[in-house]
Amino acid sequence: MGSSHFNSTNPANREDILGTFANATLDECREACLAARKGFEQWKKTPAPIRAGIIANFGKLIEKNKEAISQVLTREMGKPIKEARGDVQEAIDTCYFFISEGRRLYGQTVPSEMENKELYTYRRPIGVFACITAGNFPFAVPSWYFIPALVCGNTCVWKPSEDTPRLSLIFAELLYAAGVPKDVFHVVFGSGSETGANLVSLVNEGLIDKVGFTGSTEVGRKIGEICGRNLQTPCLELGGKNPLVVMPDANLDLAVNGIIWSGFGTAGQRCTSLGNLIVHKSIKEPLIKKIMDKVASIHIGNPSEENIFCGPMMSERFLKKHLENLDSLIKPHHRLITSKNGQITDQNKPERFSGNAQLGFYAHPSIVDNVNENDAIYSTETFGPLFNILSFSDLDEAIYLSNKTGYGLSSAIYTENIESSYKFRSEISAGMTSINNSTTGAEAHLPFGGNGKSGNGSRQSGIWVVDQFTKWQAVNWDVSGKLQLAQMDTSYINPSDYVVKI
Known part of the structure; x- marks a missing residue:
């Protein structure tokens, strides 16, 4: 894949090369989105507790391979090994937190003002989620996005940082080993300015339903403009001072x-x-x-x-x-x-x-x-x-x-x-x-995100992130056998003319 290639090198030793990766073209990004859209039709029908069970497998696999993953993380992006272990542990914590959310994607039963009428709300998955992440937390931050996105029933296309492609490949391989179908999760490698821009441009073609981005405020603004023109709200986690x-x-x-x-x-x-x-x-x-x-x-x-x-x-x-x-x-x-x-x-x-x-x-x-x-x-x-x-x-x-x-x-x-x-x-x-x-x-159960130039109010982590990856559906089920018009046919009770006498 790709028209050109790049190396992943150890920042502590530039002669140590972890692998060579292809820059995904626009057509390859489009192919990944189309495959994710096809995969969505089955994945959204998979019961949420089953999807969460796959994430439980993912957490167990990360835990089993924690030290090996941490060593690759340190070698690829230069984070001290103690921090690398913490980075990987955060992904484990996120998995275990969201396992139970697969059984808690609750809607509500809402009382109707009409007789013989039932009102319900449901959380539904959004669709194809495209995400671009930075390299400073190459295991933890992707888990913040993809674990809840997958539990909620979305399919994913990921453009990871060009600084940590080897670790991103490990992340994807562990997801597949856990039971995530390959048409549900896709990875496209390359730079943010080329592959990342190609991926986000597909919002304009209707191939992407939600965008996530961790990176600079400048790039976040550009992504926000594209999503805004398409009446979408991205999940932006941007810079800080x-x-x-x-x-x-x-x-x-x-x-x-x-x-x-x-x-x-x-x-x-x-x-x-x-x-x-x-x-x-x-x-x-x-x-x-x-x-x-x-x-x-x-x-x-x-x-x-x-x-x-x-x-x-x-x-x-x-x-x-x-x-x-x-x-x-x-x-x-x-x-x-x-x-x-x-x-x-x-x-x-x-x-x-x-x-x-x-x-x-x-x-x-x-x-x-x-x-x-x-x-x-x-x-x-x-x-x-x-x-x-x-x-x-x-x-x-x-x-x-x-x-x-x-x-x-x-x-x-x-x-x-x-x-x-x-x-x-x-x-x-x-x-x-x-x-x-x-x-x-x-921490995996606390909302993470910023305001102003640091983000658009979206949050990762904790139960709050579920709002990023679901949309509400209201269902009006009338079993009366006749047309009932709310506000017009409602039998309101009028107050009496009783006046208190002093």
Whole structure:
């Protein structure tokens, strides 16, 4: 398949090639959608508990192969092995959560205003679901989409990230082994700009009924425009410039741990990574000192080693974009408080480094101080090991700085004050908020998603995602043997003329 090919390489060692994959053409994307539409006719008739039973098999297969999958994940996208195991475990958790949802796709029996008339509601599958995912969570995020989509009776066409095609193939093979028919789930490989664009264009041909996308706000807008013209609502999980507020009463040691994990976990390549650290003026310098001590202890290197905190960036293009951000977004009035920045090389390595600087795409953690709301770096998602520091005088200012970027994905506050916690969680615009915890982290039964530039209000995970993959049908069943017209033939009871006398 495909008119051209691309390699999947290990970002910790560019000479290590995991496989060669074909770029799917427009015709091949169309073929996959047509096959999925044909498969939908039988899959939607498969009882939901049976569909969920197949997902139970999928979860068991992932669990059985968890370590092998985690090793491939680390090798293909560079996430430290501990994080990789968590990525895979999230897919397992999602499977086991949605097993029971196959028996809970409830409708309702609704009382009618007419005699001998029954009203019902049913959840029905939407149809062909096309999805484009990113490479930073190559096993967890696809499970958020496809497990509920399949349980609800939809068929799927997936364009995974070109950074993790080997792992995507494993995902699909395990689904087939679990019992998902091959005409129900299809994978097309290639870049987002070509194969991804080809796939989404098929919305215009009526071959796709729902689109899911995890990626940049810029691309999300384009997908939203195509879907909107076709009266469809996509499921968009987009970028973030996630704020973390530290109040003067915060436990600073706890806050530092959350800051470092939020900023540099997965080399800062999470949509929920820390973007703006917003610190009260009274504690700014003591907090910075603690942060810098912690940064000095970070172990960067080969992600397959157990003690690594930060591995390489996912690919060379992500490293180049990070370097461009350092060049273009940092201005003279800023203070770059990290002493080593940019690409890690043999001549510019941190002390605790164990990777191959020549063959890997490694970057130093970077922190920019003296940022204000008028700076481009304040409102630009940088998607790398880089975050900003801003200061504030009171909580109202901190909330203002947290919301003004226009993003609304994740957020966090560190405080020991209940009133501050309550005010922050009530006034923050983000779809997700943590109190005394980091900006990152998701659980299979909690809704995940953002507002504003971070998404269109759709949510993954938990029972809420069922609304993304079903449509409501209302059934009006009249057994009276005659035409009954609601509102017109209804026998309403008129009130009497009784007047209370005092």
